[in-house]
Amino acid sequence: MRTHDLIVIGGGPAGLAAALSARRAGVQDVLILERDHVLGGILNQCIHNGFGLHTFKEELTGPEYAARFIAQVQEESIPYRLGATVISISREKCVTYVSREEGLVQVQAKALILAMGCRERPRGALNIPGSRPAGIFSAGTAQRLMNVEGYEVGKEVVILGSGDIGLIMARRMTLEGAKVKVVAELMPYSGGLKRNIVQCLDDFGIPLKLSHTVVEIHGKERLTGVTLAQVDENRRPIPGTEEYYACDTLLLSVGLLPENELTRALDVSMSRVTNGPEVDDRLQTDCEGVFACGNVLHVHDLVDYVSEEAALAGRNAAAYILSRQPAGSVVKITADSGVRYTVPQKLDPEHMADTVTVRFRVADVYRDRFVCVYCNGERIRRIKKRVLAPGEMEQVILKKSELPQPLQSLRICTEVE
Amino acid sequence: MRELTCIGCPLGCSLRVFEENGQLRVEGNTCPRGEAYAKNEVLCPKRTVTSTVAIHGGTVNRLSVRTQTDIPKDKIFACMEQIKAVSVEAPAAIGDVILPDVAGTGVALIATKDVKKK
Numbered sequence: 098m099r100t101h102d103l104i105v106i107g108g109g110p111a112g113l114a115a116a117l118s119a120r121r122a123g124v125q126d127v128l129i130l131e132r133d134h135v136l137g138g139i140l141n142q143c144i145h146n147g148f149g150l151h152t153f154k155e156e157l158t159g160p161e162y163a164a165r166f167i168a169q170v171q172e173e174s175i176p177y178r179l180g181a182t183v184i185s186i187s188r189e190k191c192v193t194y195v196s197r198e199e200g201l202v203q204v205q206a207k208a209l210i211l212a213m214g215c216r217e218r219p220r221g222a223l224n225i226p227g228s229r230p231a232g233i234f235s236a237g238t239a240q241r242l243m244n245v246e247g248y249e250v251g252k253e254v255v256i257l258g259s260g261d262i263g264l265i266m267a268r269r270m271t272l273e274g275a276k277v278k279v280v281a282e283l284m285p286y287s288g289g290l291k292r293n294i295v296q297c298l299d300d301f302g303i304p305l306k307l308s309h310t311v312v313e314i315h316g317k318e319r320l321t322g323v324t325l326a327q328v329d330e331n332r333r334p335i336p337g338t339e340e341y342y343a344c345d346t347l348l349l350s351v352g353l354l355p356e357n358e359l360t361r362a363l364d365v366s367m368s369r370v371t372n373g374p375e376v377d378d379r380l381q382t383d384c385e386g387v388f389a390c391g392n393v394l395h396v397h398d399l400v401d402y403v404s405e406e407a408a409l410a411g412r413n414a415a416a417y418i419l420s421r422q423p424a425g426s427v428v429k430i431t432a433d434s435g436v437r438y439t440v441p442q443k444l445d446p447e448h449m450a451d452t453v454t455v456r457f458r459v460a461d462v463y464r465d466r467f468v469c470v471y472c473n474g475e476r477i478r479r480i481k482k483r484v485l486a487p488g489e490m491e492q493v494i495l496k497k498s499e500l501p502q503p504l505q506s507l508r509i510c511t512e513v514e
Numbered sequence: 515m516r517e518l519t520c521i522g523c524p525l526g527c528s529l530r531v532f533e534e535n536g537q538l539r540v541e542g543n544t545c546p547r548g549e550a551y552a553k554n555e556v557l558c559p560k561r562t563v564t565s566t567v568a569i570h571g572g573t574v575n576r577l578s579v580r581t582q583t584d585i586p587k588d589k590i591f592a593c594m595e596q597i598k599a600v601s602v603e604a605p606a607a608i609g610d611v612i613l614p615d616v617a618g619t620g621v622a623l624i625a626t627k628d629v630k631k632k
Contacts, residue, residue, distance in 0.1 A: 141627075144564050144565070146580060157626075158564055158578060158580055160608075161626045244578065245574065247566065247576040272590070272594050273565075291523075294519070294526075295518075295519050295521045483544075484525045484526075
């Protein structure tokens, strides 16, 4: 069987950054496996700008951001296989993939980095009643059809869900001459970034209806319209609030799901909140030598943070390969009182780096709250936040020097005054 | 009076801009960035336009493009009209000038993707 020191599964932003940092940390034998026929992942279809402000201190489009990393991977001569779909991985780090050129291949690695990204929540997961006409797309599918393949997706559009891809597509379709009639959001707040609401909806006078959802789909061959209704605090439609919108296209931007089918076979602990594997501060899963980063771990808002997280996974995978440090005992990071989850979920206080970035999301829109960190029951950090929103990922940076020894418990929460 | 939502940070302050004796006065902002944003949005709002143009003889059919810098917001649709009429021949590289002066803005339209010949 062919062997490699490190196999990175996925050649999107996470996989590219992880492979690069592992190589720069001294691992010569790295292989990237990518199922698409190009590297870059989802960035290839994200032709809008706004990427790279943290990483490159300039505002790039998705393809430009990807190209910067691809160029570095090529300069480092890191090998990659395109059109190579991984179909299984094992706890022993044996990877099986299929490709047109090579057929079915099994390779053995010393370490794995999971960087498979995420996919969109489909219509089937929403329980929208009505027929099944053409014209209903997930927002990302429409984005690919339009930006990569060059199709006109529709002329009269309703968008369900105010996630960033839906907002970006509202602007994109408007620029291409479509009429975007409304964006409906089930929740009382938007899941998208403020900047996108302003520049993609407000700029073009597209209304955003919060606490609204689609209650009926009309049309047989092609979509002819949808019925929206307002929902109550339990997200149930309120009778009498129905409103009909004629349209030929409905885009769904209703959430992203980390793509962890491969991960599940490893039988590692998974987070029910993130739908990704649970990891320690080295971004290592329960299975020693298997690391995870990017949207397969938890869905990010900004690619810059994906690159940063992936670089950490790459460095740690390199450290694992080169010295095989055994993991010490870990302390669980508890998330509660408004903090829905943290990544990492566990911390090894003895072997942790000088600083560890803990990323998290909150459960609701909060104003004037504190983000607090408790160690062994004592509060060590209290950070004032004027606003916290589920759509904006937050972070606290823990310093090794400020943590009590021995650390028995670690808790991150929000508090009111 | 104009109402705006500040994009400076996740707070998203609701801003109101008043014109008084030729001066702009901003209300609702909680920091200086909000005031600067509001004034700029009223005086000369600008945006980067991104889209795609047809490319022939390449490994893909669409070449993604953007305006090299921000252009005045009221030129967005004029810019799109010109973009729709353009088609280029492969190869193309990031930064290639597709149109030297889009919609009379003095700003170039540039490629944001490398496309090889088929």
